[in-house]
Amino acid sequence: MNGNSQERAVIRSLPSGVPGLDTVLGGGLPEYSFNLIAGGPGSGKTTLAHQIMFANASVERPALYFTVLGEPTLKMLRYQRQFSYFNPELAGSAIQFINLSAEVMERDLGEVLQRIIGEIERAKPGIVVVDSFRTIAGQPRSSDKGSGFDLDQFVQRLALQLTTWEVTSFLLGEYAAEEQRSPVFTVADGILWLTQATDRNSVVRKLQVVKSRGRAPMPGLHTFRITDDGLQIFPRIPEQTRKRVLKKRERLSTGVRGMDEMIGGGVISGDAVMLTGPAGSGKSTVATQFMVAGLAKGETGVIAVFEEYPEEYLARANNRNPEVGEMINAGKLEVIYLRPLDLSVDEALFAILEAVERLGARRVVIDSLSGFEVALAPTFRADFRESLYRLVGTLTATGVTVFMTAEVSEAFSEARFTTEKVSFITDEIIVQRYVEMEGELRRVMAVIKMRGSDHTHQFRTYEVTSKGVVVGGPLTEYDGIITGVPKLRAKPAKAKRGK
């Protein structure tokens, strides 16, 4: 041994088996680490431990799952085996469940430790889980003084033994945030903290890596969901961590006749475009046309729908553009339905990014931001601007062009160009509105922002036809369009002859 850095012990990473968690952990679980999974009742501790165990256990290096008090083993098995990761073939061989309730209730900490070590010596496991460690720590034992063990020593010796036996271990316990003085928090190499918070009618689950020795985990709280497949983490990816793809600044057709001309030849690729307007103004129609124009050029795309069920959305889109259905079947277009009302921005971003990467998409439609805001759990609505900034920034960093719609409420005498909350995140803003002309409700649109490009400053009329939106001419003969009640400009009186 000469201290050469090449001789340093390499800490391998184990896959957690939990989608998104390895990213949060900075690459996976450090092998032979002694970890604490803490959280309140129902926060997902047991499910997380099972997922990790099933992902790593083998007959050669089995996993030992020690159950103590709390959830009876029979019930735990009954519920856990409902998850898709639970492979009954592994139970009994690669995964062995051992109940310690007798030792914990009737004997002292020394004997509990001896039983655990004895089982480890016998099975030579790679993974050990103690569920729930808290019940070992909290169980009153008058005989503990006799064994010469207190809880601190127990934890210390358990950690040492587990590391010596080259075991990656997880202690599960119900802890509150103010209990972090417990000795186990000091000894643990890694601490995963799970929480679930109720806000009005929605429940949001979050995971935090409080501690991870030898690793650089992603800071912050990461939302997660528990489905039939177990936990899925949605890492809170800061926008700047993704490498930005340099914009090509190509012009992309909107597919709307007359609209490309208004914006200087088309949408700039890699930009974030926002189309705002009142209900029924044709925003979704334009968004679909934008997507179809890309598909017609052989591009792929993703549409994230927040306001309608996908069947309704597609039925309507197919009416005008029969190729939409064909493109979905051909794997060129994916429609993502996100409407759970307890959504997190990270979950939405994850779903969209995953589809973008899977399809190699060039265009993304988000229809609509208003629906997206409503679909978010109330706790995330307060951070909507910041979250949307991150979402749009992350998406455009991949090089895709993002076309978003947003509904603005409109009084006819007052023009609202954008939802003031989110206009700063966009490169291009196009507004639609209703006006009254000659006793009829007419639609007009205008371009109010086009970063780095010329665009028309005229209001243009448009129609929503059976084939889609068609832009008409400018309203050069009218004044006061912005008021919603334009007036025909008076023609200058002709000079009378003979005067």
Place this chain on the structure above:
Amino acid sequence: MSAASSVGDLMNTPDRGKNSLSRDQSAERQIARRLIEGHRSERAEGHTSARAAAAACDQLYRELSRWVGPDGCHALFTRALAQARTEYPALGQIQLRARSEPYIDGVAETIMAHGDPATAEGLEAMLVHLIELLGRLIGDDMAMKLIERSLAASDRGDPTSDRREEA
């Protein structure tokens, strides 16, 4: 055919699980008999069928206790005994002694009162109900895994299974 694979085949017959409460218990009964058989063949002279069945119960209690804890296991056996007693009143004198060796108590008294065949049949019925109950709770495949361990132990001639003779 190994004990484990034969159990697996039995537990995975196509019609199993369609109606847990009313299905016929032939698969569970065959497994119960295999468990008992493991203790009958190696018994000393004069050992009865009922004692072999009781030894099988003792061993299953020990093996299951490792997985589900002695209290969880005792709860399973208690329910199974209650169900078996409705069909075999001879089991009235059988007692379950949690965290004790042997686990099944009152076997000698029951044999004296009702004879070896009736006691053996009653204990077998208790095993059948236990296997069925376990399958309903955690699925037949998982139940099979747990029972395999007990069968493997009896195949190995686990020395702890001799305790009944001494008792």
